[in-house]
Amino acid sequence: MGISREPLQNRVAGLLGNAAIWKFAASDSLGNPIAIDGIGFEKRFDYTGRTDGQPIYAGYANPETPTSQITWLLLKFTYTIINGTGFVTRIQVTTNAWDERATAGVFP
Secondary structure: OOOOOOOHHHHHHHHHHHHOEEEEEEEOOOOOEEEEEEEOOEEEEEOOOOOOOOOOEEEEEOOOOOOOOOOEEEEEEEEEEEOOEEEEEEEEEEEEOHHHOOOOOOOO
């Protein structure tokens, strides 16, 4: 399973097709837009022990896509604590299976 270097816009379009409407409000380190909201897809969140309501992972896919299928758009959030509050300081984006989100090497 290699990391796709195809532009993120193409991967999102291929992942969700015309059924999805996306809003882009951020960019990754390569300048690709990061999808932060959309219509017509399933969203999953993993808080991995956080108690402040902020996820470590988010995943987006067509409705009813198996979590083992490698077509999920995955986001990994890194937080920095400032005065007791966690602020997002990095967002990593890739495509893979939701089940593999915490596996070493999934995110570039």
